[in-house]
Amino acid sequence: MTIHPDIEGYDLIGDVHGCGATLAALLEKLGYQQHEGVYRHPRRRAIFLGDLIDRGPHIRQAVTIARRMVEAGEAQIVMGNHEYNALAYCRRAKTCSGREWLREHTPRHNRIINETLEQYREHPVEWEETLAWFMDMPLLLEQDGLRVVHACWDQPLIDEFRRHYPDARMTEAFLQQSVEPGSFAFKVLDRLTRGSHISLPGDIEIHSGDGFTRRSFRAHFWARNPRTYGDVVFQPDNLPGDLELRPLTEAERDRLSYYGPEEPPLFIGHYWCEGIPALPAPNIACLDYSAVKFGRLVAYRWSGERRLDANHFVWIRVPQEEWARPWPWEIDFD
Known part of the structure; x- marks a missing residue:
């Protein structure tokens, strides 16, 4: 396949997490210019990899930049786990017994979305419109010879998903089903937006740099014959002790x-990478370099x-x- 003849390529942009001023700076570095509230490039288009929201200081602005570009045909986007989490957090459960919200309002979940809700508190109509836009995001893109997904490309699962949802967008019923472990919807959202996780043995925990305690680690999906935990671990947090040498079980593989x-x-x-951007495989680029933890907001010019x-x-x-910088004056968001 070849790129659409009207453009010369795509600029793929990693997890923004509310770093709106830095997103504007990155777009300008890539040659995009803001005209009538939309960043445009004469020969290229952007693709956002999801996770526009949560944690950062300029969440509304990050969402507005991306949404205006998408709606103007200057960009595309796939859903990240944080957009999905926001949808589930704000939807009442219709079928799950004993559950009021699709994503329960636990202290952990409250903490993750708190900054987003706070920044939209005085803009409730805009927040409802933003949630509706999240629902319209596809879970994956495949076009012009490239593929895009937030966390993990699982071909058999994607094939089955697209047989029922050819445009790769979920419905309200699919969203409702996605919180039921073991359901097809749960498997799709979990694998495509969160990737693979391997549970840690016993009572071992990882105390992550973002302040959360975890009992599993993120695993990548490009090792041909992985044998140990160290062959597949893909996260900035080190595994405790000598766990990298622990053999993978048949079930884990x-x-x-x-x-x-x-x-x-x-x-x-x-995947919260750190340091200078590098390719984990010759045909795979991870573009999440911990922007919201004062890392890098990364793009790949394809x-x-x-x-x-x-x-x-x-x-x-x-x-x-x-975190203290005023928003660029030339964009009127209100």
């Missing part, structure tokens, strides 16, 4: 997805190459001053 080197270029976010090139990464460091 069977639950992992696999994306081979012969597959088309794939772009993902989600122009049709089948073998990716680390020289095509473009990024902006997120300074702590963003």
Whole structure:
């Protein structure tokens, strides 16, 4: 497949998490110019990898930039787990007995979404419109020779999903079913927006840099014959002790997805990478470099190459001053 003849390529942008001022700076570095409230490029289009919201200082602005670009045809987007979480948090359960909300309002869940809700508190109509826009986001994109998903490309699961949902968008009924463990909807949302997790043995826990305690670790999906935890772990937090040497069980290996080197270029976010952007595989780029933890907001400039090139990464460091920086005056969001 070839890129649409009207454009020369796509700029894929990783998890923004409310770093709106840095997103504007990155777009400008990529050659996009704001005209009548929309960032545009004469020869390229952007693709956002999801997770626009939560944690950062300029969430409304980040969402507005992306949404205006998408609605103007200047960009596309896939749903991240944080957009999905927001939808479930704000939807009352219709079928689940004993559950008031699809995503229960626990202290942990409240903490994750608190910054988003606070920044939209004085804009309730805008928040409802934003949730409606989230519902319209596809879970994946496959076009012009590239693939995009927030966390994990699982081909058999995607094939089954697209047989029922050809546009890769979920319905209200699918959203309601997605909180029921074991359901098809749960499997799709969990794998595509959260990726694979492996439970830690016994009572071992990871105390993450973001302040949460976890009993599992994130696993990647491009090791052909993984044997140990260390072969698949993909997160900034180290595994405790010598767990990287622990052999994977047959059941753990069977639950992992696999994306081979012969597959088309794939772009993902989600995994909180750190340091200088690098390619985990010749045909896979992860673009989440912990922007909201004062890391980097990263893009990849793709122009049709089948073998990716680390020289095509473009990024902006997120300074702590963003948290005090006023929003650029030239965009009127209200």
